[in-house]
Amino acid sequence: MNWLPAWDCFVRVAEGGSMAAAARTLGCTRAQVSKQMAELERRLGARLFERSTRRLALTPAGEVFRQHALRALEAVDSTELAVRNLGDRPCGTLRVSATVAFGRHCVAPLLPEVVAAHPELEIELILTDQVVDLVGDNIDLALRMTRLPPDDAVARRIVSLRRVVCAAPAYLARHGCPRQPLDLLQHQCLSYVLGDNKRWVLIDGQGVETVVPVRSRIHFNNIDCIFDAVRAGHGIAILPTYLCHRELASGVLQTVLDDYEPDIVFGRDLYACYTPSRVRLPKLRVFLDALLGHFQPLPPWERT
Structure with a gap:
């Protein structure tokens, strides 16, 4: 039977x-x-x-x-x-993890294009600023901003994310423009609660680091909230250019301390991380190709 x-x-x-x-x-x-x-x-x-x-x-x-x-x-x-899913055609459900802001602004717009090209594929985008467990959370591919990719996963570098120190012109008109890192001590500096511990590290052209214990009366654990507060003129912040490039180009925001590069705990590089068992999955391969094609050799916000 x-x-x-x-x-x-x-x-x-x-x-x-x-x-x-x-x-x-x-x-x-x-x-x-x-x-x-x-x-x-x-x-x-x-x-x-x-x-x-x-x-x-x-x-x-x-x-x-x-x-x-x-x-x-x-x-x-x-x-x-x-x-x-081990066949030649991308099919089934692909679960992708990304940070909230980067995933919302830079990854989500790619999904319709990818699924349109592969009718048997579905994509779930999981947005969180916490580090996910690739196996325990059943994630096929995680986009992580990190200095050190995990040892137990395959890591493919996707793009370097440039950051700038910036503020609204109205804020600078009221409070003055900082000329050197220690001038930030006199300003409202909007910190990212999960990442900088209220200490900004700025590196000059010779590689010399200056650590500034910044302060502000408001704090956020979400970069979009910091972005909104900076545009509203509430202080100075370190922002990724993928988030603020339009505002910089239009003059809504203005960079300061241009001779210094912010150095944050996550580092500059974004990696696609996945377990070795998923290396040959067609659904992962086509999504990885879409990421590389979109962000390399230069990401869209750096091309103009």
Whole structure:
């Protein structure tokens, strides 16, 4: 007896409440369903249904078998999906993780283009500023800003992210423009709570670091909120150019301390990280190709 069709048939009978309903769903005759159920009960040595004139009800044995059968059929479906994902065509669901701001502004706009080119592919974009567990969180590819990619994953450098110190012209008109890093001590400097510990590191052209213990009366753990506060004239901030390039070009924001490069705890480089088991997945390969094509040799915000 081929157990898989019989188990699937049993689940359909349990869901539909009758063999006729299961037959309609499966596209077969009621007699065929009845034969499979009788053979299944004989093989298991237990009655699975209490039969009445109106509806079939599960026996205690049937209820136990139903729970196990559902899990088994789900496992079979997952196995088939995993094997199909190893084929030549990108298909199935690709789970991608990225930081909130970068994912929203730079990754999300790519998704429609990628899925349009691959009709059997779906993409889930998971936005979080916390480090995800590639295995535990079932992530196919994580975009991480880091100095040191994880040792247990494949890491492909995607792009370097430049950052600038900037403020709104109105703020600088009220409070003055800092000429050297220590001038920041006299300013409202909007810190990123998760990353800088209220200490900015600025490096000059000779590689000399200056550490400034900055202060502000408001703090955020989200770079978009910092961006909004800077545009509103509430202080000075270190911002990535992918986020503020339009405002810099239009004069809404103005860079300061141009002879110094901000050095943040995450470093400059963005990596695509994935486990070795996913290296050959077509769905990962096409998405990685799309990232590289979009951000290299120069990212869009650095091309003009």
